[in-house]
Amino acid sequence: MQVSLGIALAIVAAVVGFVVGGFIVPRIHARSEQRAAEQQGPSRLEVLREVYHQAPFALAVVDRHQDVVLYNRRAAELGIVDDRLLVEPVWRAAQVTFKGSGPSAFDLPAKIVSGRRRIPSVSGRSEILGGHGEQFVVVFADDDSEHRRMEAARRDFVANVSHELKTPVGAMAVLAEALIESKDDPETVEYFGGRVVSEAHRLGKMVTELIELSRLQGAERIRxxxxxxxxxxxxxxxxxxxxxxxxxxxxxxxxxxxxxxxxxxxxxxxxxxxxxxxxxxxxxxxxxxxxxxxxxxxxxxxxxxxxxxxxxxxxxxxxxxxxxxxxxxxxxxxxxxxxxxxxxxxxxxxxxxxxxxxxxxxxxxxxxxxxxxxxxxxxxxxxxxxxxxxxxxxxxxx
The missing domain is CATH 3.30.565.10 (Histidine kinase-like ATPase, C-terminal domain)
Structure with missing residues (x-):
């Protein structure tokens, strides 16, 4: 009986040892490694990769054979890269950079692709990627639609203001000449003098409204x-x-x-x-x-x-x-x-x-x-x- 009990205890001990050694210990080790990895966080390379892909501007790296070796999501969204190749205007800028001419700028007009998807106007530049024997060019680009719109609005605004201010200023000059020539005729002087005052008021009103409009256009919504x-x-x-x-x-x-x-x-x-x-x-x-x-x-x-x-x-x-x-x-x-x-x-x-x-x-x-x-x-x-x-x-x- 004592022998049988000893054998049973030995078997139980063996089973427990097998379970602990074969299952529990490895799981404890695995969990420890998992916890250590979680505490360590992602590697630096993984962080850099995520930053690269989530960058708000387009990035692409191309070799001398026009093969794009690396690009982020924004490059595809803005139409810089198509089927792992740089689009032609961007590739031409990269070629200029490869030939030793330094950074090269490019512009892409807005367009519709695939019948419905709109790609905004884009501007960017290409530069040699340092430290790799000038074998690669890196391309930077971003959506500049708002900048172009604001520039066009600014040009139109300046042109309109110049034209509109010229009218009352010119009228006042002509009226002033008429006043000088009519200095001996009180009725004519009174008439042209009134016209000068009227144009002066109009000019002053226009300047005031231009200042007001400029302030409103540059302001955020009232907080x-x-x-x-x-x-x-x-x-x-x-x-x-x-x-x-x-x-x-x-x-x-x-x-x-x-x-x-x-x-x-x-x-x-x-x-x-x-x-x-x-x-x-x-x-x-x-x-x-x-x-x-x-x-x-x-x-x-x-x-x-x-x-x-x-x-x-x-x-x-x-x-x-x-x-x-x-x-x-x-x-x-x-x-x-x-x-x-x-x-x-x-x-x-x-x-x-x-x-x-x-x-x-x-x-x-x-x-x-x-x-x-x-x-x-x-x-x-x-x-x-x-x-x-x-x-x-x-x-x-x-």
Whole structure:
């Protein structure tokens, strides 16, 4: 019995030893190695590889036979590499670098590939990859669409400003010469003197609006937003436009106070609405009304300015918010318009997370709608007093 018990114990010990040695110990070692690897983290090479592939700009390495030995995802997305080969304009730049001419720049225009995928315009350069006997060239490239767009806008802006400023300056020079020649005729001096004053005011207004527009275009959306009383904005815009409207025989009418509030900057909002009202007055015939109305739709307040003027042709409606665009240049100059008012309105709206839109029909009139985020008091039920106003339909001016 004692012998049998000894044999059993020996067998159990052998089994336990086999299990511990064959299964448990290796697993403990494997887990220890795994924990050590996790603590160590990825290798430096793995980190560099991930950085290379996640770089926000295109990178590619090519040899003298045009074989791309390495490239990241961005290089494929921007069309630098196609089927493991550099596209032709990029390869030409690389060849120049291989010939010892140093870094070489290249540009790729925007294009559509595979019928639907759009590749933006790209610019970049090629350089010799150091430390490898000049056997490889590295290509750097990035999307420059926004830069090109901004450059084009800047050139257009400078050209437009130069042209527009030249007109009143030239007119003032001619009028000043006429004044000198008419110094012995008081009536003529008074006439030309008035014209000089008018052109000077127009020039000053244009410079002021250019400064305002430049500030708005370079600004981010307004961060320090405050509740603004819509009725106060409407009243101030009407007050500022009253003299011009009275001189033109235009009646300014509006709906009752609404109690609405928007989130924004009061000064900018008054400027935007005043520009819309002034624009409506300038393009309205005598003895016709210009109306300013308030409405709310969900969390958006809508300020509408409607005239019964000449209207705007469909092919011109998409351009009315461009700088210096005028529907009727002769009428605009006669009223002292600068062609900047609606551009300012557009940028004020954008900086307030809002928008401005146009409805117009030639011979019937136009309605400009300024849409802005509504302000609700914390803890309120979302309802605002006097929020129900007639809204303009798609097919008629109210």
């Amino acid at each position: 320090d937003l405050q509740p603004v009383d819509v009725d106060d904005v409407v009243d101030e815009a009407i007050r500022r436009s009253a003299s011009a409207a009275e001189a033109a025989g235009i009646e300014l009418i509006t709906d009752p106070p609404s109690g609405l509030e928007v989130t924004g900057d009061r000064t900018l909002l008054v400027t935007a609405l005043t520009n819309l009202v002034s624009n409506a007055v300038n393009y309205s015939p005598e003895r016709t009304p210009v109306s300013i109305t308030r409405a709310i739709d969900g969390d958006t307040v809508m300020l509408r300015v409607t005239d019964r003027g000449i209207g705007i042709a469909p092919d011109q409606q998409g351009r009315v918010f461009e700088r210096f665009f005028r529907v009727d240049k002769a009428r605009s100059r006669a009223t002292g318009g600068t062609g900047l008012g609606l551009a300012i309105v557009k940028h004020v709206a954008q900086n307030h997370n809002g928008s401005v839109s146009l409805w117009s029909r030639p011979g019937t009139g136009s309605t400009f709608t300024l849409e802005l985020p509504a302000h609700f008091e914390p803890g309120g039920d979302g309802a605002l007093p006097s929020a129900e106003h007639d809204q303009q339909g798609e097919d008629q001016v109210p």
